[in-house]
Amino acid sequence: MPSRFHRPLPSLLKFLALLLLSMGCTTRPDRLELTPPDHLFMGVGQELWFKAMPLSDSGKRFPKLQAKVRWTTSDASVVPIDTLGRAQSVAPGQAVLTATLGDLKAEARVEVRVVARVVPTEKSLTLTLAMDEAGEYVREGQHLGATVYDTLDRRLEGVKPRLRCLDENVCRTSNDLVLPVDFGKTTLELRSESATATIPVEVVPASSAGNKRPSTKTR
Numbered sequence: 001m002p003s004r005f006h007r008p009l010p011s012l013l014k015f016l017a018l019l020l021l022s023m024g025c026t027t028r029p030d031r032l033e034l035t036p037p038d039h040l041f042m043g044v045g046q047e048l049w050f051k052a053m054p055l056s057d058s059g060k061r062f063p064k065l066q067a068k069v070r071w072t073t074s075d076a077s078v079v080p081i082d083t084l085g086r087a088q089s090v091a092p093g094q095a096v097l098t099a100t101l102g103d104l105k106a107e108a109r110v111e112v113r114v115v116a117r118v119v120p121t122e123k124s125l126t127l128t129l130a131m132d133e134a135g136e137y138v139r140e141g142q143h144l145g146a147t148v149y150d151t152l153d154r155r156l157e158g159v160k161p162r163l164r165c166l167d168e169n170v171c172r173t174s175n176d177l178v179l180p181v182d183f184g185k186t187t188l189e190l191r192s193e194s195a196t197a198t199i200p201v202e203v204v205p206a207s208s209a210g211n212k213r214p215s216t217k218t219r
Contacts, residue, residue, distance in 0.1 A: 029054030032106035041089035050085040052099035118197040121145040127180035130206035141179040161192040
């Protein structure tokens with residue numbers, strides 16, 4: 001007959017399991033934590049590695065199980081992803097990336113935005129050159145803004161096109177500032193990804209510019 005102090009084995013195992021759980025110990029993950037949880041691709045041809053960390057409800061990490069996580073995409077024509085988590089933007093649109101480990105799943109929503117057009121704030125620029133008393137040119141530069149739209153005709157906040165004077169003997173650019181170099185005419189190109197816009201630029205003597213106020217002066 002067993003002693004009254006002897007605990008049956010099944011009860012002892014249950015007790016130990018409850019004890020381990022109360023101490024934050026577990027042998028399997030309860031969820032997947034994605035990094036990043038979602039992402040916006042600005043343009044096609046970009047790559048990003050997604051990671052899925054298996055975690056328990058108590059926060060215990062299972063890094064060795066990461067190699068067993070598998071990835072799928074809801075739309076491979078927008079963002080395909082390989083089984084290791086490497087995603088690539090190939091076309092504008094949206095997709096859902098799913099990480100799977102056994103019966104655990106987690107999703108990351110991704111979007112690809114592609115610039116469709118660039119709209120300058122001015123239709124043309126007239127820059128002026130003046131000469132000071134020392135015989136040096138005073139260059140009157142102007143700032144040029146532009147609005148960039150995506151394929152859904154949404155305004156892309158914070159996206160600025162690159163400016164370039166096609167003839168740098170006439171004008172040059174620095175960020176959104178256009179500076180005259182010498183008298184003449186040329187074309188200013190605004191480019192964001194594959195979208196471009198152009199406006200004519202003319203550099204004239206300061207006395208020929210009328211009442212137009214310059215934005216910046218450099219010597």
